[in-house]
Amino acid sequence: MRLIISCLLLAVALPAAAQIYKYTDANGNTVFTNQPPDGTPTEKVELPPTNAVQIQPPSQPANDDASAEQQAAYNLVELTNLPDEEALRANNGTFSVGVRLDPRLQPGHSLRLRLDGEPYGQPTNVPRLQVQNVDRGEHTLMVDVLAGTTVVQSSAPITFTVQRVNTSSPALRPPPPTPRPNN
Template sequence: MSRGSLLMLLLIALPATAQIHVYTDAHGNTAYSSRPPDGVESQVIEPAPMNTLSLPTSPTTVQAAPRTENTRAYSTLELTGLPTHEALRANNGTFTVDVRIEPRLQEAHRLRLLLDGQPYGQPSNVPRLQLVNIDRGEHSLAVQVLAGDTPVQQSPAITFSLQRARKP
């Protein structure tokens, strides 16, 4: 054990060995201190034993089955609000898409878009995502469910065409 580790253990254990002194101050109030006051009679209080909790002898927790490639966290995960048979008109290249997800998004999960196969924007827990200043032309868009930085599930990609007004 290194000196630093030993020193840390001693510092942590020090408050556990400290005594508590009780005395009556000059105004007649009961006071407590970690050191006996000068010139005043005090008594040392022994703290009550600390509460402890023992672990059950038999395991009561249920462990989840390990996730395999074929296990899906969500029965439905898809993008909605994108036209697939006609061009999407967004003159400034900004538009929103909705995510249909069932069951509801788990608290530890986030949604992130994949635009043309590349991550787009920050992960979010809101099932309505915005794209900003997207170039005109044909694109593919999908949504991923992330656990931290790890993809858990991905929707099928939707191909769409974005139409923007040309600058004069």
């Protein structure tokens, strides 16, 4: 019984290993076919064995808790050099803030600010970040630790007020020159 089943399986597999023929038609075109035409000289084409690729099982991601714990390995992520109670005086809206990390920034990680909830500036590995031309008024600022484009950990948001002096204010204009008496 096994012999009969084996022979049937081999007979079914034979067409998959069919011969390929090559010939030139009346118009001079090269034709490849699995059945040779009658009366036309043909050439057998020997094909190399086909490639086979084994299906790889999908790789199992590491335990999400463990990878998040590994990535979020900072005990402390905070912004420094921002005033708590008073306004930040920056006449041109430019100032710098520090970032305190414990432990130090890990390889492959970078820092980027988030001003009013939106990413601000380019990621960097320097723990001193500059903010430029911020409008007067109240803002929130936080820092993200990035691994590529993925946020690994963020600092707590800090709310602060930027005070910019209006240089066109009459109070800031120099007094007009006093007139000279005519002699």
